[in-house]
Amino acid sequence: MNWEDFRQWGRRAADWAADYHAGLRNEPVRAQVAPGAVLSALPDAPPEGAEAMQAIFDDFEQTIMPGMTHWQHPRFFAYFPANAAPVSVLAEYFVSAIAAQCMLWQTSPAATELETRVCDWMRQAIGLPDGFTGVIQDSASSATLCAVLTMRERALDWQGNKAGLSGQPRLRVYCSAEVHTSVDRAIWIAGLGEENLVRIPTHGPTRAMDADALRAAIAADRAAGHQPAGIIACTGGTSAGASDDIAAVMDVAEAEGLYTHVDAAWAGSAMICPEFRSLWAGVVRADSVVMNPHKWLGAQFDCTTHFLRNPDDLVRTLAIQPEYLKTHGADGIVNYSEWSVPLGRRFRALKLWFLIRAHGLGGLREMIRNHVTWAQDLAARLEATEGFEVVTQPMLSLFTFRHLATADLDAHNQDLLNRINDDGRIYLTQTRIDGALVIRFQAGAFTATAEDVAMAYDVITELAAAGT
Template sequence: MNWDEYSDWGKYIAEWGANYHKTLADQPVRPETKPGDITAQLPASPPDNGEGMDAIMADFNAVVMPGMTHWQHPRFFAYFPANASPPSMLAEMLVNTVAAQCMLWQTSPAATEVEGVMIDWLRQALGLPEHFTGVIQDSASSATLSAVLTMRERSLKFTGNRDGLSGKGHLRIYCSDQVHTSIDRACWVAGIGQQNLVKIPTTGPHFGIDVAALKKAIADDKANGYIPAGIIAITGGTSIGACDTLGPVLQVAKQEDIYTHLDAAWAGSAMICPEFREAFWEGVEGFDSIVFNPHKWMGAQFDCSVQFLADSTPQLNTLKIEPEYLKTSGEAVTNYSEWTIPLGRRFRALKIWFLIRTYGLAELRERIRNHVHWANEVCEKIGAIEGFEITTDPILSLFSFRCPGDDDTQQRLTDAINKDGRIYLTQTLHENRKVIRLQVGQFDTTRDQVLMAADVIKDVWKEIQ
């Protein structure tokens, strides 16, 4: 392909993309595809000779698109959103075109310096104090792993990387039973182990960690020779939106000199709205590490996860490795690859710059406020369906419910709703019962699209009786 052909096809694909987004609401959210359907349409061996883009795009439309779940659909109420606003998509086109490897300041000075400024813009937007710096990671999983590795090294006086973990004692990480499984995986990868991730029961209206139980667990572990290494709190858990009460958790951490990390991957975006901070953000300034994903609720295209650090030194002491071929001579600069596990880095900050400049914080706040309000409205409508039960009230824009019947009935209704295709929901477990969860957060959804969910649920429930 020459560059003239690239230009022509680039224009074609941009127009295709605009039409795709403009017509999404007319399509089912999930495909009617069975396992193996796509594989069966693909050649078993690669071609020896190249093909034209006409043939490739025709197969893309015929083979790939019928098998895609539409995450940008306005009635995507499952999981959490992975929003892709138009300006962030345009920024990604530029990033992919320039195709820079932004591992060091000298390999892409603009990428490094824009990232530093975007971190500070987001710090201000979320109401964090000036001492916080940060780095853009690919996902919250990577940020959490970075924090857990830092917890490990700090508790071992930064000898684990050098000596290995054998004979160092059993480290303990503490969290609530509402955390995302990325915390479990981080403990696996860090060599801490599943059995040393201590999950504490929750309490209160927002299902926050039981602080008294946390204190007791730490005291018991210390008495038994374990080493408390870190506490991971959550603001907006994946299952039902659980939020820890941050101040009391931090008080325990400070008393015990334990490193803290806050997982606010989804709900952190809502903290650009000052009115949500009192309930969900009070005390956040005391955390050592905080992660939130602009690629979820804020509208930055995946992948884009921001980790804030009150002091970058412990994480740098954990992750920084500097062979001669990566050293930067001259003035002192920031090399963000030293803050993260991967060496290679994309220019993720550009889409944040485009996004915030296009909408401004005011419009981004309005979208999030709308989602929270509409979630409360549709929750009321679902709760009014005969026999239905709201199992957890809306925490920001996430709530859960049950239809009449046992756990198998909940799954049967979920599957029937998703097969219907008009909306997409997912299930979870809460208090040992299966419940159906609904989260409002797709960037361009409207009130009508959200309220339609209650009508679809009622219709499908009647059909499966």
């Protein structure tokens, strides 16, 4: 393909994308294919010669698309959203066409300086004070890894990268059982070992980390000769929206001199609405905070904003400056590759800039408030319906429920969930609360309407009745 061919196919791609989204409500949300169906339809060996674009496009439509789960479907109520607002898709189109590698200021000054500006816009939008500085990471998993590496280096007086962990005291990091599994992976990759991730019991309706238990665990580790390194708190945990009492966690962290990271990957987007900020009261005292505009706000994946109270600690942990990465003759610049694990960096700031300008914070707030209201209404309807139990009350737009039966409740609800997802009109997932299997609902699709959420009630109750 040359650029003249691209002109034609680019128009076709834009038409296809618009048609795809216009017809999404008519498609089953989850892919309805058997394991291996797509693989078996693909040739075993790559082609030796060039193939016509029309043939490639036909195979894309006939082979690939039937095996895609539609994450942009307005009735995608599973996991968390991975929204892609049209303006964000358009911005990514431009990013792909420009194809810049934005690792240093000099490799694209506009990319670096726009990232600085839109991160500060997001800081203001979610109510963090002036002292925080932001960077765009690929995902919250990477931001959490950056935080754990910084915890490690601070605890070892910045000798971990140089001397390694051999012969050092065991470093301990504290969190609740409600944090995302990306925390486990960060602990593995940082070389701390899973046994040194200390799980603190939770309590109360928000399933918050018990601050007294946290304080006792730190004291016990110090007595055993271990080295506490940091605390990871969460706001809006993935399973059921668990939210730690950040202020109470910070009281302990400050008394113990520990680095703190707050994972608000999903729920952080809701903090553009001032009325929800009580959920993370005390966050202004944290060292590191992460939230994902690529979840609820509509900035196409991947786009994570990571805020730091003292970015020098992160740069000291990650920066490597060989001669070929130095920028001579320019003072006061920022090289964001020194703030993240990968050297290479995509121009992620452009889609966030387009998104905020095209929708405004007011438009994004309205969407989030609608989702929260609709989820609360659905939970109330299910709770008032005979045979249903709301297990965890809505945390923003996320809640869990189950259908009661005389049979094995776990098996019964897993069967109900399977039938719901095979039906195709909506898509839900499961989790476990205190060991019991429950069905998880969250409203967050960019194009969802009140009618879409109301349909979830119809589908759930209809299929529950059919299975009893």
